[in-house]
Amino acid sequence: MTFLRGERLAKSYIISRGWWQKEEIQAVHDVSLDLDLDIEAGKNVGLVGESGSGKSTLVRLLSRLERPSRGCLHYRGKEISTLPEKQLTSFRRQVQIIFQDAAASLNPRHPAEKILAEPLRNYFPAFSRKERRDKIDQVLQQVGLSPEDRKRYPHEFSGGQQRRLAIARAVIVNPFLVICDEATSGLDVSLQGQLLNLFLDLGEKFGVHYLLVSHDLPAVRYLCQRVVVMYAGRIVEDLPANRLDASLHPYTRALLKSEPRLEGSFSPQFLPGEPPDSSAYPAGCPFHPRCPERIEICAREQPFLKEISARHRAACHLAGKQ
Amino acid sequence: MDNVHKQVLEVKNLSANFYTSRGLIRAADNINFNVGQSECLAIIGESGAGKSVTALSLLRLVPHPGRIEEGEINLEGRDLLQLNPKEMRRVRGEDLALVFQDSLSTFNPVRTIGSHICETITAHRKLSSAEARDMARCKLAEMGLPAERSFRSFPFQLSGGMRQRAALAMAMSLHPRVLIADEATTSLDVTLQAQILHYLKKHLQECCMSLLFITHDLAAAAAVADRVAVMYAGRIVESGPVREVFRQPLHPYTSALLRSHPSFCPGRLEPINGSPPDLADLSPGCAFSPRCLKGREICRNKVPSLQELWPEQQAACHFHQARKNDLREAAVT
Numbered sequence: 102m103t104f105l106r107g108e109r110l111a112k113s114y115i116i117s118r119g120w121w122q123k124e125e126i127q128a129v130h131d132v133s134l135d136l137d138l139d140i141e142a143g144k145n146v147g148l149v150g151e152s153g154s155g156k157s158t159l160v161r162l163l164s165r166l167e168r169p170s171r172g173c174l175h176y177r178g179k180e181i182s183t184l185p186e187k188q189l190t191s192f193r194r195q196v197q198i199i200f201q202d203a204a205a206s207l208n209p210r211h212p213a214e215k216i217l218a219e220p221l222r223n224y225f226p227a228f229s230r231k232e233r234r235d236k237i238d239q240v241l242q243q244v245g246l247s248p249e250d251r252k253r254y255p256h257e258f259s260g261g262q263q264r265r266l267a268i269a270r271a272v273i274v275n276p277f278l279v280i281c282d283e284a285t286s287g288l289d290v291s292l293q294g295q296l297l298n299l300f301l302d303l304g305e306k307f308g309v310h311y312l313l314v315s316h317d318l319p320a321v322r323y324l325c326q327r328v329v330v331m332y333a334g335r336i337v338e339d340l341p342a343n344r345l346d347a348s349l350h351p352y353t354r355a356l357l358k359s360e361p362r363l364e365g366s367f368s369p370q371f372l373p374g375e376p377p378d379s380s381a382y383p384a385g386c387p388f389h390p391r392c393p394e395r396i397e398i399c400a401r402e403q404p405f406l407k408e409i410s411a412r413h414r415a416a417c418h419l420a421g422k423q
Numbered sequence: 424m425d426n427v428h429k430q431v432l433e434v435k436n437l438s439a440n441f442y443t444s445r446g447l448i449r450a451a452d453n454i455n456f457n458v459g460q461s462e463c464l465a466i467i468g469e470s471g472a473g474k475s476v477t478a479l480s481l482l483r484l485v486p487h488p489g490r491i492e493e494g495e496i497n498l499e500g501r502d503l504l505q506l507n508p509k510e511m512r513r514v515r516g517e518d519l520a521l522v523f524q525d526s527l528s529t530f531n532p533v534r535t536i537g538s539h540i541c542e543t544i545t546a547h548r549k550l551s552s553a554e555a556r557d558m559a560r561c562k563l564a565e566m567g568l569p570a571e572r573s574f575r576s577f578p579f580q581l582s583g584g585m586r587q588r589a590a591l592a593m594a595m596s597l598h599p600r601v602l603i604a605d606e607a608t609t610s611l612d613v614t615l616q617a618q619i620l621h622y623l624k625k626h627l628q629e630c631c632m633s634l635l636f637i638t639h640d641l642a643a644a645a646a647v648a649d650r651v652a653v654m655y656a657g658r659i660v661e662s663g664p665v666r667e668v669f670r671q672p673l674h675p676y677t678s679a680l681l682r683s684h685p686s687f688c689p690g691r692l693e694p695i696n697g698s699p700p701d702l703a704d705l706s707p708g709c710a711f712s713p714r715c716l717k718g719r720e721i722c723r724n725k726v727p728s729l730q731e732l733w734p735e736q737q738a739a740c741h742f743h744q745a746r747k748n749d750l751r752e753a754a755v756t
Contacts, residue, residue, distance in 0.1 A: 151612040152583065259698055287610050289469040289639055294683030294694030301691075316612050319642070319685035323692070359617030361646030362686065371617035373567075375582055 102178050104277065104310075105136040105196070110162050110172035126379045128158035130334040131172070133406070136163075138278060138310040142341055142412060145304065145311040147321030149356065150331035151376050156314050159331065160280055163312070164196050165189065194224045197271035201283035203264040207255040213241070213266055214251040217273055224274045236273065243306070244269040244299060261292045265299070272303055280312045285320050297323055318360050327412070330356065333377050333387035336406055339414040349409060349420040351394050386418070394419060431633045432481075432601050433457040437494030439480045445703045450476040450489065452657040455729070458601060461627050463634040465648035465665070467641060467680075471699050473657040474637045478603050481635075482515055499600060517547050520594035524606035526586040529593075530578035536563070537574035540593045547597055562592040566622055584615035588622065595626060602626075603635045608643055620647050642686045645669055650735075653677050656700050656710035659729060663736030671750050673738035676711045709741070717742055 112129040132155075137143050150156050161167045165174060165181060174182040176192050200206045207216055217237045221228055228236070238248040244265040255263055264284070271279050281300070285293045297320060303309050315321050321328060322342055330338040330353045338350040348354055355372045374391040377383060383390055389399035398418050406416040415421070434456050441448040451473045458464045466474050479485050481496055483503065496503040498518055506514065515521075523529050530539055540559035544550060550558070560570040566588040573581060573589055581589060587607065594602055604623065608616040624647060626632055638644050644651055645665060652662040653676065661674040669687065672678040676695075681687040683694040697714045706712060712722035721741050729739040732747055740746070 151614055261698055289699075290641055290680050291469060291683045291695040292698070294685075294692040295696075297685070298692055298694060318613060323685035356613060359613045360686075361617070361620065361640075361642040371621055372614050375585065 103135050103175070104138045104177065105163060106175040107132055107134045107159075107163060107169075108173045108175070109133055110159070110169045110174065112158050112162055112167065113170050124380050127334055127382070128379060129155045129162060129169075132159060132334075132336055134159075134163075134329065134336065134339075136278070136312070141326065143327040145313065145325040145327070147325035147328045147342065148312060148314045148331065149316060149318060149321055149328060151316065153376050153379060154331040155334035155379075156331055157282060158334075160198070160282055160312070160314055164198055164280055165192065166198075190224070194274050195277040196280065197274065197276040197278070198280045198282065199264075199267050199271050199284045201286060203267040203284075204255065204260070206267055207263060207270075209255050212252050212254050213246075213258075216255075216266065217241070217270055220270060220274045240269045240273045243303065244272070245295075260288075261295065264288075264292075264296060268296075268299065268303070272307060272309060275307060276309060278310050278312060280314065282314045283316075284313070286315060286317055293320065300324055318356065333382055334379065335387065335416065336414075337388065337416045339406070339412075341412055344413065349413075349415040350417045351392050351419075352388050355391075355393075386416075429460045430457045431460050431462075431499055432635070433495070433497040434481070435495040435497070437477070437480055437496065438492040439476050439485050439489055440492050441489040443488055443703065448702045449657050449705075450702060451480055454480075454494070454659055456652050456659065456662065458633045458635060460633060461631050462650065463623075463627060463636055463648045465636040465638060465644035465651045466654055467638060467644050467651060468654035469639060469699050471656075471702065472654040473702075474639075474654055475605055476657075477654070478521065478605050478635065478637055481601075481603060482519055482521060483511055484515075513547070516543055516594075516599070517597045518600045519603065520597070520599035520601075521603045521605060522587075522590050522594045522607045524609050526583065526590045527578060529590045530586070532578055534577070535574070536576050536578065536581070536589045536593075540574075540589075540596050543593055543596050559592075559596065562596045563589065565595075566592045567618070568592070584611060584618060587611060587615070587619060591619065591622065595630070595632070598630055599632065601633045601635060603637065605637045606639070607636075609638060609640055616643060623647060641669075641680065641684050653680070656705060657702060658710065658739065660711065660740070661736075661738040662729075663733070667733065667736050673732055673736060673743055673746055673750075674711075674740050675715050675717055675742075675746075677738075679714075679716075709739075 110129060110132045113125050113127045116124055116126055118124050136146060148156050162169050169182055173180050181192060214237060218233055221233050241248055241250060246265055258266060285296050300311060313321055313324055325342050328340060328342050328345060329336055332352050338348060338353045340348060359371050372391050377387055385400040385402055386404050389395045404416045404418045406414045409415050409421045434454055437451060437454040439451040441450055454477055468474050480491050485491055537559055541555040544555040544558055560574050563573050564570040568585060568588055578586055608619050623634060627634055636647055648665045651665045651668050652659050655676050661668060661677045672681060679695045683692055695714050700710055706723060708723040708725055709727050712718040727739045727741045729737045731737045732743050
């Protein structure tokens with residue numbers, strides 16, 4: 102059974118522009134996404150896209166931190182988008198999130214021990230004090246900290262250790278899916294490498310699956326088997342990571358081309374223009390003003406996400422036509 | 424062949440120390456490098472390696488309690504450390520310009536982008552305000568921005584990528600000889616990063632500008648730089664042409680860095696264990712020795728000096744000779 106399935110999820114926000122004007126911002130449009138995390142080809146999923154493309158909003162919808170404006174969310178076959186918080190206990194335990202700013206996500210007045218004990222108390226109320234303590238020690242070791250760190254406060258840890266603590270808090274309740282929202286962005290190379298390996302190891306040891314939200318393509322390629330590309334609040338392509346080089350959507354190809362690399366002389370190829378303003382998407386394909394391959398139909402008709410081959414979907418009029 | 428660049432910026436034995444309550448911190452220790460005309464030198468390293476202090480030293484903007492201890496900064500034959508404050512003010516912006524990572528705090532939030540650029544121009548050039556405005560618009564257009572709109576915008580009205588390009592336009596408004604980009608593309612999207620790198624490269628060629636590109640992003644450095652200097656704990660541990668350094672790193676730190684990055688390491692990553700050292704409490708020997716897989720007795724006692732091993736490629740490691748032999752054997756087989 103599909104672990105998590107979003108069906109035509111949409112989210113819009115009303116923001117005020119001045120005191121008399123209200124504007125609606127469509128952050129996510131009709132996104133349908135199945136996370137069948139059981140199969141090998143989709144164990145870890147990468148969600149990539151520029152800032153403002155709706156990645157974070159989609160994550161907030163999938164983790165039900167926010168209710169979708171339209172559409173439904175199925176968790177193991179059960180519709181949960183409107184369920185009250187009380188009935189979400191199992192879902193909340195199974196889906197954990199690690200945020201980009203680990204330091205800000207840890208309570209500065211709680212020692213590591215208390216930070217880790219809280220999720221245990223919530224989801225495993227039957228644990229005795231001793232069991233909790235053992236579990237905390239065990240998890241601290243697994244993320245590369247030591248049991249002696251139990252008494253330390255977040256500010257006493259280095260940036261890398263704070264990230265590890267945030268990871269420990271996520272995996273301590275044996276989740277099925279851990280969502281990492283830019284969890285490795287902006288870090289030093291060696292630390293980023295350490296964390297990526299830690300993710301891999303925890304994945305193998307505990308059967309944790311990841312949804313890695315990132316604009317760092319090399320990291321996504323390293324960790325994920327499946328890549329979902331978002332643009333302007335929509336999924337434009339969804340394909341296995343090892344087939345990235347055969348991607349069909351011009352936006353995905355542009356992303357790959359803008360990745361700096363050493364081989365050959367890097368001729369920086371970049372997309373002209375800016376990502377569209379989320380309050381006024383262009384008609385037709387939202388990417389067409391920047392698309393190097395646009396044809397006449399692109400300005401008129403919105404392309405839908407269609408199956409190109411097994412596990413490969415793309416939303417482009419040209420996809421699959423050559 | 425114009426491989427021999429005319430040297431524009433030469434830095435010799437530059438040291439900057441911070442006098443803190445925890446003791447003396449050598450944030451930049453005996454730094455030597457030079458940048459040629461139209462050349463890009465990337466300085467890479469982890470946070471706390473002294474990259475930014477080096478950049479600030481060049482502009483003599485090291486914040487209190489730091490101080491430039493010794494050295495020479497020759498910009499086209501002039502030693503910047505000998506200039507008086509007034510002369511130094513003329514150099515900043517006009518000959519040496521700096522772009523920071525955070526473009527939102529580069530600009531004053533209550534003033535328009537245009538007024539920032541005009542201020543820079545009129546502070547250095549005797550131009551009427553109309554001429555300055557034209558020049559500013561022209562610079563914005565060169566960066567691929569809609570000139571009129573971005574000129575009148577406030578910083579918050581532009582997207583991150585546009586703002587960073589506006590910051591570049593401002594830094595380049597006076598055709599500086601050397602542009603220092605301190606993490607200028609970090610934390611931008613790949614597409615925006617490619618945009619910025621494109622404009623930087625274009626200006627290197629067109630304006631005969633030199634670029635000092637400071638970053639911890641190895642891939643960006645590999646893409647834009649001609650030469651690269653790797654810093655660790657306040658010292659340069661390896662420097663050389665970008666291809667050679669990335670293909671056959673001589674210093675264990677450089678090769679370990681490359682093995683930590685998914686773009687350069689096929690298969691499972693082998694990140695460096697531990698974290699960068701505390702600069703207030705450095706071991707007497709090679710600063711990298713506690714994390715180095717090859718660390719021996721001599722590494723813990725003696726600081727290795729930077730030695731030229733291949734033409735133009737230098738490394739500071741006691742075991743460079745062995746490494747060189749390894750590489751040579753690998754090349755033969």
